[in-house]
Amino acid sequence: RAAREAAARHALAQTQARLVLAGRMASVGTLAAGVAHEINNPLAFVITNVDAAIRRIASLDRRSNASRSGPWGRAHGDGRAPSSELSEVLSLLEDAREGAERVRLIVRDLHTFSRAEDDRRGPVDVRRVLDSCVHMAMNEIRHRARVVRSFDEVPPVEANEPRLAQVFLNLIVNAAQAIPEGLAEQNEIELSTRCDAAGQVVVGVRDTGAGIAPEALGRIFDPFYTSKEEGEGLGLGLAICHSIVTALGGQIEVESRPGEGSTFRVVLPAARTGEARAPAAPGDGAPRWSREGGGLAATEQQAAPRQRILIIDDEPLLTRAIAGTLEPRHQTTATASARDALARIRAGERYDAILCDLMMPDMTGMDFYASLAELAPEQQRRVVFLTGGAFTERSKAFLQQVDARLLLKPFDAATLLSLVDEVVASR
Ligand SMILES: Nc1ncnc2c1ncn2[C@@H]1O[C@H](COP(=O)(O)OP(=O)(O)O)[C@@H](O)[C@H]1O
Numbered sequence: 250r251a252a253r254e255a256a257a258r259h260a261l262a263q264t265q266a267r268l269v270l271a272g273r274m275a276s277v278g279t280l281a282a283g284v285a286h287e288i289n290n291p292l293a294f295v296i297t298n299v300d301a302a303i304r305r306i307a308s309l310d311r312r313s314n315a316s317r318s319g320p321w322g323r324a325h326g327d328g329r330a331p332s333s334e335l336s337e338v339l340s341l342l343e344d345a346r347e348g349a350e351r352v353r354l355i356v357r358d359l360h361t362f363s364r365a366e367d368d369r370r371g372p373v374d375v376r377r378v379l380d381s382c383v384h385m386a387m388n389e390i391r392h393r394a395r396v397v398r399s400f401d402e403v404p405p406v407e408a409n410e411p412r413l414a415q416v417f418l419n420l421i422v423n424a425a426q427a428i429p430e431g432l433a434e435q436n437e438i439e440l441s442t443r444c445d446a447a448g449q450v451v452v453g454v455r456d457t458g459a460g461i462a463p464e465a466l467g468r469i470f471d472p473f474y475t476s477k478e479e480g481e482g483l484g485l486g487l488a489i490c491h492s493i494v495t496a497l498g499g500q501i502e503v504e505s506r507p508g509e510g511s512t513f514r515v516v517l518p519a520a521r522t523g524e525a526r527a528p529a530a531p532g533d534g535a536p537r538w539s540r541e542g543g544g545l546a547a548t549e550q551q552a553a554p555r556q557r558i559l560i561i562d563d564e565p566l567l568t569r570a571i572a573g574t575l576e577p578r579h580q581t582t583a584t585a586s587a588r589d590a591l592a593r594i595r596a597g598e599r600y601d602a603i604l605c606d607l608m609m610p611d612m613t614g615m616d617f618y619a620s621l622a623e624l625a626p627e628q629q630r631r632v633v634f635l636t637g638g639a640f641t642e643r644s645k646a647f648l649q650q651v652d653a654r655l656l657l658k659p660f661d662a663a664t665l666l667s668l669v670d671e672v673v674a675s676r
Pocket residue numbers: 419423424425427456458459460461469470474475476477481482483484485486487488510511
């Protein structure tokens with residue numbers, strides 16, 4: 250009886266530790282979502298402004314090349330041609346744009362790991378999740394191994410994305426930790442995706458590290474089994490992977506040779522619909538997600554007449570950046586309050602497009618949209634919601650219901666301009 254009691258106590262202690270860890274991960278996820286959201290607003294106006302500056306300088310540069318006698322034709326004290334100076338400024342801005350783009354990708358990765366408390370499943374592209382995980386683990390990997398991707402075309406799997414990311418991240422970090430530091434050129438972590446004969450998706454994480462002794466192979470998925478030093482490993486990583494993967498109806502397998510390396514394979518059923526969350530075609534009723542935009546060329550045309558655009562966002566620097574981008578082509582009105590916007594429309598003002606923040610302190614974009622239904626239904630159809638992405642339950646449900654366009658912050662100038670064009674054209 251004493252032995253049974255000891256075993257029960259041990260099991261209870263393990264469960265408690267797992268719960269504590271799960272709780273901690275959930276709060277880290279919430280924090281990450283909040284941080285990502287806060288960064289998206291300023292990043293949106295950094296990107297929008299830098300894009301606008303790049304376009305203007307590029308056109309100045311073209312003009313100064315065209316006419317040497319114009320205002321830009323004067324020679325400078327240092328004897329450099331003015332156009333070469335403009336080109337330098339341009340390249341500084343392009344570097345800044347590149348930096349902002351990297352921040353945007355980091356924030357996107359953070360997003361993949363947030364929402365840990367949200368259990369909902371949907372079709373997930375495992376390759377995109379693997380890429381995010383590699384970014385997140387790069388500090389662990391860099392000094393130990395090269396990353397090789399062998400991605401076959403695979404259908405999406407039905408999963409909860411943050412949870413799946415947790416699985417892959419655990420496997421990738423374990424792979425890195427099995428490889429000593431310093432010989433990155435000679436070591437490899439290979440990530441692979443393929444389809445098996447049964448149509449399931451197989452994700453492989455292979456390393457050229459220490460490998461696992463045969464007698465340890467049967468225990469590595471046990472909670473608290475670790476071969477790592479005190480403080481370096483809790484021994485929960487693979488146990489968590491195992492429980493997540495089996496909950497998804499999948500399996501996790503391992504193959505290893507001591508001294509040569511290990512391969513972990515996660516087998517997951519493909520999503521039943523076979524449809525990735527591809528951007529919906531215009532007009533099919535689903536919210537349209539725009540982020541990666543069309544090229545600048547189309548947006549440079551000045552031919553179209555100026556349209557009236559209303560911008561509603563409680564972040565004044567963002568409304569200014571948007572107005573700055575649209576102004577040369579369109580006539581913009583900016584306001585920080587949806588209530589004020591509603592008053593303008595009630596007073597009879599009409600707009601060709603309305604860019605509206607989803608979450609605002611006083612009146613939200615959702616309430617604004619609802620009020621428009623009675624006040625001016627034709628204006629309601631011109632609304633594009635702007636959002637930093639950290640959705641509340643209410644906003645998620647709302648976006649699923651309504652047939653409104655959505656622009657994710659941060660967006661670039663080209664995406665903004667082409668979406669405005671699309672709304673203006675949808676008469
Ligand atoms: N890729 C790998 N190569 C060698 N050993 C591994 C690998 N992945 C896991 N292991 C072994 O499995 C054990 C348990 O892993 P895990 O559950 O992630 O816990 P932790 O990493 O905290 O030790 C590790 O301590 C290690 O001995």
